[in-house]
Every structure is written in structure tokens, then in C-alpha cells.
Amino acid sequence: MSELKFVRPDTKAPRPGERTQPKYEDQLLDPFRVAPHVWHVAGCKGCGDYLIDTGDGLILIDTPTPEFSKAMFAAIEKAGFDTKDIKWHFISHWHGDHDGCSADIKDASGCKIFMGSEEWQMKVVPPESVKKVIPDMKVRYYEPDVIIDTDEASFTLGNITIHTLKTPGHTPGALTFRFEDTDTDGTVYTCAMHGGLGVAQMDTIEGMKIQGIPPECRDKFIDQCLEMSHWDIDITLPSHLNHCGYLGDNLPSDKTDFKPFADKRVWPVMLLERRGYVMERRGEESNK
Numbered sequence: 001m002s003e004l005k006f007v008r009p010d011t012k013a014p015r016p017g018e019r020t021q022p023k024y025e026d027q028l029l030d031p032f033r034v035a036p037h038v039w040h041v042a043g044c045k046g047c048g049d050y051l052i053d054t055g056d057g058l059i060l061i062d063t064p065t066p067e068f069s070k071a072m073f074a075a076i077e078k079a080g081f082d083t084k085d086i087k088w089h090f091i092s093h094w095h096g097d098h099d100g101c102s103a104d105i106k107d108a109s110g111c112k113i114f115m116g117s118e119e120w121q122m123k124v125v126p127p128e129s130v131k132k133v134i135p136d137m138k139v140r141y142y143e144p145d146v147i148i149d150t151d152e153a154s155f156t157l158g159n160i161t162i163h164t165l166k167t168p169g170h171t172p173g174a175l176t177f178r179f180e181d182t183d184t185d186g187t188v189y190t191c192a193m194h195g196g197l198g199v200a201q202m203d204t205i206e207g208m209k210i211q212g213i214p215p216e217c218r219d220k221f222i223d224q225c226l227e228m229s230h231w232d233i234d235i236t237l238p239s240h241l242n243h244c245g246y247l248g249d250n251l252p253s254d255k256t257d258f259k260p261f262a263d264k265r266v267w268p269v270m271l272l273e274r275r276g277y278v279m280e281r282r283g284e285e286s287n288k
Ligand SMILES: [Zn+2]
Pocket: 093, 095, 170, 198
């Protein structure tokens, strides 16, 4: 079995000024398969957007920033799918690098959009302070069809049942997704995507307030990451490819070979690294 080099996840979020913006062409990325019936279709390296073939229509999790709309549509086609077959679209959280093309997808497919209640609240009426710190990504307006207002929920389409869990911290109610995907040989792979692993948002309590994130979400994030690190996840779907250090520029040459992604080590290491980062910031703040 082929195996990718295991690299520790890239925990530290870039600070303003550290962020380098590669050229548009250099950000484009062909689709690649990550699980038996799951493809990465963001069309770009920065985002983690996944198309799931349920056997009875497609489910799309997240969309990239608006400038990658064409690239995402092309990626879906290159992966062998028709955008019109998307029935459900889940949005992990309200930031424009997760719902940037969601209106385009809804227009093209007539899909149902699922979103957490806290995230929709932030989308429609963000606090004034948020508008100053979150860049306007010029995301086209859409409306969700299903607003998820419980901490945990499950939704079944075809062969796939998506379990959602609210995991606040990066935003007030980012969703984490977990589902089982069965290969033709009967092997079952449990897949998961944590939808709110951007940790710089929790650097300071003051910063959290400005971003409309209740301060208690930081402790909750720390506790939840520890609990969730015990989940038995075969395949981690990073919500940004840089959350798993080995991805992006280190993909298998065969874009249909998902086996290298079946690595149980990735999930706990990714969550515990992020948790450690947030605990350090919390410690620094309490020592001030
Ligand atoms: Zn975000």
C-alpha cells in the first residue's frame, strides 16, 4: 500500500504580514479522491471542500472563496460528476472561504443548503465589530433551507448518513461532520471534517468578543478537541488543506487513489496540536 509522508499538521495560523498570497494560477488544484465516494473539489489549494456520492445524489460540504467558483465547477466535472446532481450542501461556518460559491451551487443545482443556527445568525446580522475585522469577500447572498439548531444531528441521503456536531471556537457554532463510507470490497472508512480549526480567532478574549464569539467558546474548544481526539477516524478531511501538513503539495500522483489518506494518526494529532496552540494562548493571557 502506498503511504504519504506523515507530517505534523501546520498548527500556527499565519499572522497579518506573514500571509503571502500566491498567484491565482498557482493556487488552482485538480480534484482528488480522499475516500471511496468522496472527492476534494475546491479547485484550489487553500480550501477543503468535499463532494460525496451517496448513490442517490451528491452532497457537497463547503465551497471556496468566490474567485474560485469556476475552478470548483470545473473540478466537480473533472472528478466525473454533474453539479446538477448536488442535492444537499452543508456549510461548516459563515466565513466566505467556506460559503463563497454556495449561491452559485444552489443556482446550478437547486440543492438544499444546511447551516448551523449560530452561523446563519452571524451571516445575516453580524455584530458591527465583526465587519471591521472580517474582510468582505463579496459572497453572493443565499438562504439556507435547513437551519441546524441542535448540538448534534444526523441526516441520511442514499448510502451516507452525515452526523453534525457543533464545535464552537473559531466561530460561535462551526459544524463538524462525520460519516461512514463503504468501499466496494466492504471496508468501512469513518471520515470526519472539523469545520472550525482556525485557532488564531481564540488568541485573546478581547479578540473573540470583537468577532462575536462568546468567550466561553475557548474553553469549550479545548475540552471538545480532547474528547474528539478519541474518535476513531480513518480518513481526515481537512477544512483547509494546510491543516494537514502533508496535503496540498504532497498529493498522490494517482488522483483516484484514496488509500494514502486512510491514516488514523492524522485526526488526533491535528486536533491535539490545535488544542495545544489554544491552551498556550489561554495560558499567556492568564499570566498577564
Ligand atoms: Zn473560518
